[in-house]
Amino acid sequence: MNGGIVHILLEFAFFYPLAMSLVWMSGGIIYFLRWERREPSRVRPPGLxxxxxxxxxxxxxxxSEHVRETISQLADQSWPDFEIIAVNDGSTDDTGAQLDQLMTEHPQLRVLHLASNQGKAMGLRAATLAAKGDYLVCVDGDALLDRYAVHWLMIHLLSSARVGAVTGNPRIRNRSTLLGRLQVGEFSSIIGLIKRAQRVYGRIFTVSGVIAAFRKVALHDVGYWNTDMVTEDIDVSWRLQMRHWEIRYEPNALCWILMPETLRGLWKQRLRWAQGGSEVLLRYWAKLLHWRQRRMWMVAIEYLISLVWSYVMGAMVLLWLLGLVITLPPSMHVPTLLPQWNGVVLGIVCMLQFLISLLIDRRYEKRIGRNFYWMIWYPIAYWMLTTTTSIFALPRAVLKRRGTRAVWTSPDRGVR
Incomplete structure (x- = not known):
């Protein structure tokens, strides 16, 4: 196939993930050599x-199933001066009663009760207004925070007045299924490596919603979290950086989280993530055109190209299916979806990316290498998931009415 539409699409479908893998690997290595290599990991952080x-x-x-363990873990933080503010956002189980009882066990804990489901962004807003501290660490209600995580996050916030937020390092707790093991490698080789590379190249796409620290004055500057965005973490990250606040990544700030281990749960989660990315792009694209926002251009362009790539992959699958039932012009014929030489090259580069990330991440999780085998299946499983969720998410973001509040829906937290 020497020309035509399909040839152009195939070239783009091959070179885009190859180029991005090289960008992520190079950025991750630079980050490691510049900052991580000198730091002893998993020991007491330096004094302040x-x-x-x-x-x-x-x-x-x-x-109700997780909040007791989460609060107990938070109460054990090494940071000498902290409070815990738990927001019971219209729970229909006994979460509120458990939180009230936990206040008798942990004097640092205060509880806010919201009468109805207002959404995570509103809960964060309410707690921020009630907070006594000028620095906030936001943690999900099912997460377990490492004892030194707050200290590692605060190093960045205290080092420069321009640091508005710091994102931590989520680690997967549940690994009983293939999906769980794949996500262990994903958070290491994809999410962790991308955050390192983005930190090196200037702007981070998003803080992690499950573990992030904020300077309160920075949040006040951007108007706190928007309640009508399906992913409040992506939205606040873009607005902070568009107001020229710096966001950093701290891999030593570990947080152990539960992730979906069913296809349905994983689909719902990734569809929400993809929709959140599309929403911020649609809402802020006009502002990004200004020269003052040029440092955000790389993040926005990369995300836009990733959307185009997803639709290109969808078009390739559609053309292949059509070719099975009707005769297409030679320039539009897709003979097979099976990997050819370019698929082999992508597979090798992908495994090299996994290897680099695992060599870096073993500082934080000694036995993470055991998941390397399972990552062989990552390109097929997760590239398909990324493609399909991006295709479905964009029209949902376009059709969503602005001002519609994003409220809680109970997620899949793994096989019990």
């Missing part, structure tokens, strides 16, 4: 001149 009060915020909705 001051230890200001930190408010740890935990928005909760129907977290």
């Amino acid at each position: 001149v001051s230890y200001p009060m930190v408010s740890i915020i935990v928005p909760c909705h129907n977290e």
Whole structure:
């Protein structure tokens, strides 16, 4: 096939993931050599001149199975001066009763009860207004925070007045299925490596919604979290950086999280993530055209190209299916979806990316290498998932009415 539409699409479908893998690997290596290599990991963080009060915020909705363990883990933080503010956001189970009882066990804990489901963004807003500290650490109600995580996050916030937020390093707790093991490698080789590369190249696409620290004055500057965005973490990250606040990544700030281990749960989660990315792109694209926002251009362009790539992959599958039932012009004929030489090259580069990320991440999880085998299946499983969720998410973002509040829906948290 020497020309035609399909040839152009195939070239783009091959070179885009190849180029991005090289960008992520090079950025990850630069980050490691510049910052990580000198730091002893998984030991006590370095001392600081001051230890200001930190408010740890935990928005909760129907977290009865996990909230006790989460709060107990937070109460064990090494940071000397902190409070915990848990927000019971209209839970229909006994989350509220458990939180009230936990206040008798942990004097650092305060609880806010919202009468109805207002959404995570509103819960974060309410807790921020009630917080005594000028620094906030936001943690999901089912997450377990490492004992030194707050300290590692605060190093960045205290090092520069321009740092508005710091994102931590989520690690997967549940690994009982193939999907769970794949996500262990994904958070290491994709999400962790991307955040390292984005930190090197200037702007981070998003803080992690499950573990992130904020300077309160920075949140006030951008108007806090928007309640009508399906992913409040992506939205606040873009607005902070568009107001020229810096966001950093701290891999030592570990947070152990539960992730979906069913196809249905994983689909719903990734569809929401993809829709959130599309929503911020649609809402802020006009502002991004200004020269003052040029440092955000790389993040926005990369995400836009990834959307185009997803639709190109969808078009390739559609043309292949049509070719099975009707005769297409030679320039539009897709003979097979099976990997050819380019698929082999992509597979090798993909495994090299996994290897680099695992060599870096073993500082934080000694036995993570055991998941390397399972990552062989990652390109097929997750590229398909990324493609399909992006295709479905964009029209949902376009059709969504602005001002519609995003409320809680109980996620899949793995096989029990």
